[in-house]
Each structure stands twice: as structure tokens, then as C-alpha cells.
Amino acid sequence: MRYFLALILLWATLFGDKTLTIATYNVENLFDLQEKGYKYKEYKPNTKSNWNQRTYKIKLQNIAKVIKDIDADIIALEEIHSLEALKDLRFTLKQNGLYYQYFKIADKKNTAIHVAFLSKVPFTYAKELAVTSTYKYRNILESKFKIDGNDLYIFVNHWKAKSGPESMRIVSAKALRKRISEIGYDKNIILLGDFNSHYEENIRFKKDRRLNDTNGKTGINHVLRTIKQKQKAKDVVYEEDNFYNLWYDTDADNRYSYIFKGEKEALDNILVSQPLLDKKGISYINDSITNLNKKYLFKKKQVYRWQVSRSRIPKHKGKGYSDHLPVIAKFRFN
Template identity: 75%
Template sequence: MKIATYNVENLFDLNKNGYKYKEYKPFSKSLWNKKNYKIKLQNITKVIIDIDADIIALQEVHSIDALKDLRLMLKKNGLYYQYYKITDKKPTAIHVAFLSKFPFIYTKELQVTSSYKYRNILEIKLNIDGENLYLFANHWKAKSGPESMRITSAKILRKRVQEVGNEKNIILLGDFNSDYEEYIKFKRKRRHNDTGGKTGINHVLRTIKQEKNSFYNLWYDAKEKDRYSYIFRGKKEALDNILISQSLLKKGGISYVKASIRNLDKKYLFKKKNIYRWQVSRARVPKHKGKGYSDHLPVIAKFKINTN
């Protein structure tokens, strides 16, 4: 079973209602039109087909309509996700979503705060051959904000994990806007460290020491040079993560396949030494060029289903 996470970078629909960034105002001088929307859908479809996951968490999807259009494009190209869900309880510009080949037992939306500055977290529960599996799709505050904002999201997530049960099969994934060793790397960045050295991903989710209620960050299973999903000013960063509960490290009903974590680093996803993101001009009126994919790389891991 392959599970993945992918920040698709601003997949906006063409509906005129709903909050949008100015460059995604439909049929305006920015050229966000049918032609460019179709190219964006085709390009993201190509990537998701290459990922070929059974379950994929998506970030930066504008609406249920954008998610349905992507799902239809995938189906036309031979990859069918029968089950899907997007956060829809808060009118933020972008949302998290799931596409799945497995049916949902339930879906639940976790509100971090009522502020639009925080995106809701999406929880799904699956039952695969008699084994329950809980997944949480995240998109935490970007580095434009301090660590205290990411801790706010982490605390809501941790509280819900404790309600579900730390001993259960749990996967936390998405764009955490945090490195797997954020607690080390962010100390040099004073504008981020407003928490006395504490981080959401490492301290609240407990990824530093491996104990009973800790989560294991799968990036530690990859070679250090391959631990990245984003490139900022020439520097590789691991903003997208997959964290698993201790039960998934054991050879039980569902277990992580050791050393299977990786990014999707196909050549077409790069332009020179940068990730080939969706291209929008930097003119006074930004214009879509109809080229590129996303500013993030997908992250993928495999799990084994041990059935009797």
C-alpha cells in the first residue's frame, strides 16, 4: 500500500465565488482561464499518476470543484480514486484533501482556531482487511509566521491523537512547513523562534526521542541528501513530512516498509537546479504562463498489509 502527500500549489477553480488570491481571479488580466486551468490540472495529474498512491493527501486545493475536476482528469488518464474529501468548514483560500482507493469509515475536520490564518486539519479513518488506520492531512502556517503558530496546529493535532489512542495505527502527513529537525535548524532564525526553542513537529508531536507515545519521522529512513521536498534560494528543505505511530513500526496488521520513504524527483519536475513550479510572471499584473507543476515535490512511503 502506497501513501503519499503532495502540495499541488494553488489549484484554484474557475468559479467567481469564494475567496481567491488576486492572480487567480478567473477570466481576468492574469490569464487564469480555461486553457491555463486545464494545463494545471493535466500537469498535476501527470505527477499523481507517477506517484500512483493508494491514498494521497493534497494541500492547496481551493475547493471541492477543483478536487472533483482533478479526480475526473485522473480517471480519464486511468487512475481512479473512488473516495475523496476536502476541508470545507472554513472559507480559507486553500484547503487540504484526501483521494483514496479505500472507503472512509468516517471523515472529521479539526478546527485549529476560528482565524482564517490557520487551516483546518482533515482526519480520515479507514479499515483495511480488518485493520483500522487513521490519517491526518496537515498544512501548517508558512515560515512567514513564527513557530508559535505551528505549535497551535500541533497541539490540536496531538489532542485529537490522544483521543483516538496513541497505540493505534496513525499517520500524520502533509506540509508542516517544518523540517524533520526543526528544533535544531530554526534556532538560527530569531524571527521564527518565539517559543524558547520548542517546535510543533519535534516537541508537541514528540519525534526527537522514540518512546511509547512518540511519532517517527520517516525522513530518517532516507539518505540525508535525499531528505527534501522544497528548495528555497538554492537550499533543500524538508517541509513535507510523513510521521507514523509506533505501532506501524512493528510487524503487525499494517506496518511501514523500511527505507521506502522518498520524494518523487522525476527530471520533468526540475528546471535547472530548482523545482519547476507553476509559472506566474512577476509583472505588476501577474500572468499565468501555462507551464510548470508545483513548488513542492511529492513525498511517498510504502506500507505492508499483513493479512491472515
């Protein structure tokens, strides 16, 4: 019997399904200490704001701790200031025993913060998708991976915050949709990142005149067409050219990555194309979507964000992590 079980385990190891962990994490303003480049005033290095070698190192170590607990194969990152900051984070992770050989940042546009990714898996290409030529919109990072012979496209997003109306997020959604139509809806595609949109934004924002300048239409629900599939992944009925928001595949109480004034929100999302639900090639593993809700990431029922004082001159306290929680999903390939 033992010999038989050993053979089964060996077969599963050599020929069975393999898993791929994919995550997204808004790390909240990871700025480097270089003088060059546009920065928010509280992140000007070596000033009275206390953003210096000590606090920068603490920030890097804290974010690295979170990423190590996730241990994703590919992790999308939002609010990375520069390639220098991304490399410093990668080096800190390596010091802590987690090595990402491959990386990319979308830094062609001179905005204060950018999207990026770290990967254990080599990519075929990675390039920036320009939303517009203005600085109001951050570029989207498009990449293609080859996973065991299967093509996988990943788009890292950071849409306009809710300081702006929904029409601004729709601009990003349309640019993304146009590019996807060129690739083909029949491909394995993952859209993830900080969309600054709830998975049911179309319901939440409807009565907010400040946000709803689009007659009830939203980027995440209407442009990306996530509005039809609201059931668990195992019960999803194929909808051509639609994306499925993985938040529907966990209990409603767990669908959040952000807490604002005590209210849970799902600003960070992972959306998948229909082929990733068909259990062929690469496919989403049912019930695997989750946030990382470790105790150390909370303080007094709030997400334990990076601490900056509210004094006349804001000062970094050298404590905390980010105002967002990471979001994680697992995929199977065979």
C-alpha cells in the first residue's frame, strides 16, 4: 500500500496539476531617496518630514514582510515611485529569502507613482499601455507570460482615485478594453490592480452626484463587462467578451481590500477572461480568491497604513504597512 501511495504522489508531482499564485498589492507610496523625480512634499528625502535612510529601510522591510507572507509567483504592485525603489524592494526581499528574478515598472510617464510587477516566472514581453498623453492617467502595464506552453496576459492597473468622477475611470477602462479586443477575448487574460472601483461600483456610486457623471455607467462593470456574472465561479455561465470578477467567488464579508471610515471596500480587484474559467490549460482554482488579513496588518479595526503625522510638517513615524490589503488568487495549469 505504501509503495502504491508513493507512486501516486510521484505521478502527481511529475505529471499532475501545478499551481500559480498571482497577487496584487498597493504598497502606499514607496518613494526612493533620490533627489530627482517628482515626489509628494512629505517624501522629499532628508528633510524635516523624516523621510530618510532609517524610515525608508523600515518601509522596505515592512512591505517585504507582507510580500513574503503572500509568496506569489507573480505580484502586481501599485504606488511604486521609481525603478530604484522597485530594485530596493526586490533586494530587501532577496535578503529575506524571497527572490524575484524578473521585474518591470511602467515609468515612462513622469507621474509621482507607477505600477510594476515582480515575478518568479520569465515574461515574453512587458510594455506600457498609454491611457492618454496627459499626466492625469497612469499608464497600464501589459505583460505576456508563457506558462507550461500556455499564453497568459496580465494587465496591472491603477485607475484614477475617487477624487475624480467616474468618467475618468472609464477613460482607463476603454483604453484597456481596446487593447484586449486586439489581443482577443478568447485568450487567457488577467486584469488586476487598484481600480479605485468596488466590484459593484455601479450600485455604490449611483446616488453620489460627485462621482456619477456618467448616467450610472462604470468602467469596471459596464466597459469591462463584469455586470452579468455575479455567482460563484463553479456556477458561472459563459458570457462572450465578459470578464469575471473573482470577488464573487468568496463570501461577501471577505470582499474587501480597504477600509474607509469603518466601511469595507474592494478597491483592488482581480478580473479574469472567460477561458480562465473553463478548467483547460490555465484555469482559476475555485474558492482561492482572498485578501491577506494577517493580524499585524490591522490596528484598531483599521488597515494599519504607513504612519505619517498630521502636523503642519507631516512626519514619518517609521511604523505601519499600507492603506490597502493584498489580494491573492490561485490558478492551475496542466
